[in-house]
Amino acid sequence: AVVSTQSTGDPNKKSEEKIKDSEESSSEEDEDSEEEFMNTLRTGPVDMVDPDLRLLLQACRPLLQSRNSAVVMQVAQMFYHCAPESEIIHVVKALIRLLKGKRE
Secondary structure: OOOOOOOOOOHHHHHHHHHHHHHHHHHHHHHHHHHHHHHHHHHOOOOOOOHHHHHHHHHHHHHHHOOOHHHHHHHHHHHHHHOOHHHHHHHHHHHHHHHHOOOO
């Protein structure tokens, strides 16, 4: 006697099970990608700066050595609003130099 491995049930039932399985796997993938996104938000990108912004920051850095305090203040504001935290050290040095100098 030959034993059949197929069930005699409804053929649509198998396709419904396949759909449920694929939905579960896609929801697991969504959860994984959401978890990765949340980890990125928590840790933050590491100095990921647009190339144009990087060029602007590099071009303005020499202006921090200006003798004109207004120029230094404006460049400091630009760094404060646009630069990553690792670039702020350059601004701090220039602002301390202004504090030690003559009052304008």
